[in-house]
Amino acid sequence: GENVEQHPSTLSVQEGDSAVIKCTYSDSASNYFPWYKQELGKGPQLIIDIRSNVGEKKDQRIAVTLNKTAKHFSLHITETQPEDSAVYFCAAKGSARQLTFGSGTQLTVLP
């Protein structure tokens, strides 16, 4: 089945700096890659997603890049703010037609 690895597990950045979280996947048939943000006591919230026919997608301070050849995708957050502090999950949907999640990254933005 699909295996998604996510790095780093924890990330601390200064307010205003950029943060990058990377994920790799194993199923070459995967074609959908969402990113979720989860705050304490809440369910995951979709922040951006990308499909396999697109290499990059941007939404204000958030961008995702996809390299299908290397089977990896990354989340980029620019101009980080304290409210960006949360756990971020990547996921991939492949031939099993179910979302497989990475293990999560705890992002802390230091004021």
Next chain:
Amino acid sequence: KAGVTQTPRYLIKTRGQQVTLSCSPISGHRSVSWYQQTPGQGLQFLFEYFSETQRNKGNFPGRFSGRQFSNSRSEMNVSTLELGDSALYLCASSFPSGGSGETQYFGPGTRLLVL
């Protein structure tokens, strides 16, 4: 538009009991998926329902079951609870068919504690 709602939000049970959790999807969404989230195993897929039929199933024992009603609301049931079933159970809905590439929106989850 109201988001995904889950009830109850918190639940305490003892080993051997059974529990039923409920999920109401976003209006118009026809697919509902369930996930278990634990610190050790992370987010794991349980099953997906579409048009009252289970369309996909993860690697969980038969004690975990679910169903979907004609109004797309879904329930999941865990029988003979074990301590390891303590987790946050999340429901996600998607539109229109839950097929590959459809965006899933999560509810707040039900926190289950098994004593």
